[in-house]
Amino acid sequence: MAQEVRGVIAPGKDEPVRIETVVVPDPGPGEAVVRVQACGVCHTDLHYKQGGINDDFPFLLGHEAAGVVESVGDDVTDVAPGDFVILNWRAVCGNCRACLRGRPWYCFDTHNARQKMTLTDGTELSPALGIGAFAEKTLVAAGQCTKVDPAVAPEAAGLLGCGVMAGIGAAINTGNVGRGDSVAVIGCGGVGDAAIAGSRLAGAAKIIAVDIDDRKLETARSMGATHTVNSRTADPVEAIRDLTGGFGADVVIEAVGRPETYRQAFYARDLAGTVVLVGVPTPDMKIELPLLDVFGRGGSLKSSWYGDCLPSRDFPMLIDLHLQGRLDLGAFVTETIALDEVEKAFERMHRGDVLRSVVVL
Numbered sequence: 001m002a003q004e005v006r007g008v009i010a011p012g013k014d015e016p017v018r019i020e021t022v023v024v025p026d027p028g029p030g031e032a033v034v035r036v037q038a039c040g041v042c043h044t045d046l047h048y049k050q051g052g053i054n055d056d057f058p059f060l061l062g063h064e065a066a067g068v069v070e071s072v073g074d075d076v077t078d079v080a081p082g083d084f085v086i087l088n089w090r091a092v093c094g095n096c097r098a099c100l101r102g103r104p105w106y107c108f109d110t111h112n113a114r115q116k117m118t119l120t121d122g123t124e125l126s127p128a129l130g131i132g133a134f135a136e137k138t139l140v141a142a143g144q145c146t147k148v149d150p151a152v153a154p155e156a157a158g159l160l161g162c163g164v165m166a167g168i169g170a171a172i173n174t175g176n177v178g179r180g181d182s183v184a185v186i187g188c189g190g191v192g193d194a195a196i197a198g199s200r201l202a203g204a205a206k207i208i209a210v211d212i213d214d215r216k217l218e219t220a221r222s223m224g225a226t227h228t229v230n231s232r233t234a235d236p237v238e239a240i241r242d243l244t245g246g247f248g249a250d251v252v253i254e255a256v257g258r259p260e261t262y263r264q265a266f267y268a269r270d271l272a273g274t275v276v277l278v279g280v281p282t283p284d285m286k287i288e289l290p291l292l293d294v295f296g297r298g299g300s301l302k303s304s305w306y307g308d309c310l311p312s313r314d315f316p317m318l319i320d321l322h323l324q325g326r327l328d329l330g331a332f333v334t335e336t337i338a339l340d341e342v343e344k345a346f347e348r349m350h351r352g353d354v355l356r357s358v359v360v361l
């Protein structure tokens with residue numbers, strides 16, 4: 001029997017979100033219904049609402065979530081009712097050219113539920129990133145559920161489902177930060193701070209946080225930054241070079257997604273160093289660099305999609321490290337809110353007041 005639950009819908013371009021009744025079908029083959037316990041508010045949800053991702057309104061927003069599996073389709077064996085899971089938007093297919101080459105974190109054919117959740121009048125909903133978790137329950141592909149230790153608080157765990165994983169992964173997976181490295185992180189929101197926490201976890205010796213907002217720099221320090229640079233008042237490239245013996249950082253992580261900050265990242269790294277772009281640019285943005293500098297400075301210029309994570313490998317490991325007290329996921333939760341406060345949370349996010357607002361259900 002399909003169930004009716006409450007969910008946060010973006011009805012049309014730039015229209016305020018509202019709570020509607022969502023019809024959640026019973027899970028079919030390869031699917032699971034998850035009772036959502038917590039779901040973080042991410043920039044991507046706002047982009048959906050603004051029509052910046054596509055025009056497939058209405059959207060069921062929310063995608064940084066954790067909860068308990070309620071029911072699964074007949075053939076599902078990886079997860080079972082009662083399992084505590086983090087939802088992911090990288091349920092790898094196992095068959096695409098990336099998966100077959102042993103690089104499933106690039107999977108080009110990730111799974112979502114086949115059936116559609118709908119409004120009560122039958123209108124099909126587009127779940128954000130194939131998840132749609134600002135809802136009491138949601139229908140996903142079983143592979144989107146990653147089982148983790150249930151001892152963790154859901155509001156902290158859910159954040160690994162998107163932004164925090166993107167940041168940690170940008171450091172440890174894409175940037176390959178290792179013991180003794182110097183790292184600079186440009187942009188210290190939730191994603192940048194996660195890159196800082198990931199760099200600390202990986203044993204970086206020096207972690208330089210760059211932001212234009214002193215409040216963000218203060219938080220960055222608590223996440224593990226050893227130095228901070230306000231790039232409104234200081235040239236960040238010079239500051240990073242000064243802090244690294246005149247050379248630049250081994251790894252520079254760009255967590256803003258803008259041409260000027262990418263340029264800073266490009267010039268703030270040491271020769272043969274690595275730039276990781278994890279901030280997401282908009283289609284109008286362009287960057288011009290002397291090709292000779294691209295050649296002459298060597299190293300690698302990488303992008304990090306979802307922190308190049310493999311949920312089955314990374315989520316349980318990071319939850320274990322959190323439970324051991326080595327990674328404070330709770331520090332990313334600025335506030336917990338109710339389902340009907342998402343619109344307000346978007347405003348706070350826009351003003352830069354929060355790392356993450358998390359809806360708890």
Ligand code: APR
Nearest residue numbers: 043187188189190191192211212213216255256257279280
């Ligand atoms: N230089 C340095 N820092 C900047 C600049 C700039 N020119 N412009 C903005 N920032 C800082 C902001 O002050 C803020 O602290 O970047 C941070 C961005 O943080 P959030 O808005 O909280 O965004 P976050 O969730 O961290 O995501 C960052 O990654 O996944 C993408 O779409 C996401 O592009 C976004 C980026």
Ligand code: ZN
Nearest residue numbers: 093096099107
């Ligand atoms: Zn694949």
Ligand code: ZN
Nearest residue numbers: 042044162163
């Ligand atoms: Zn997200």
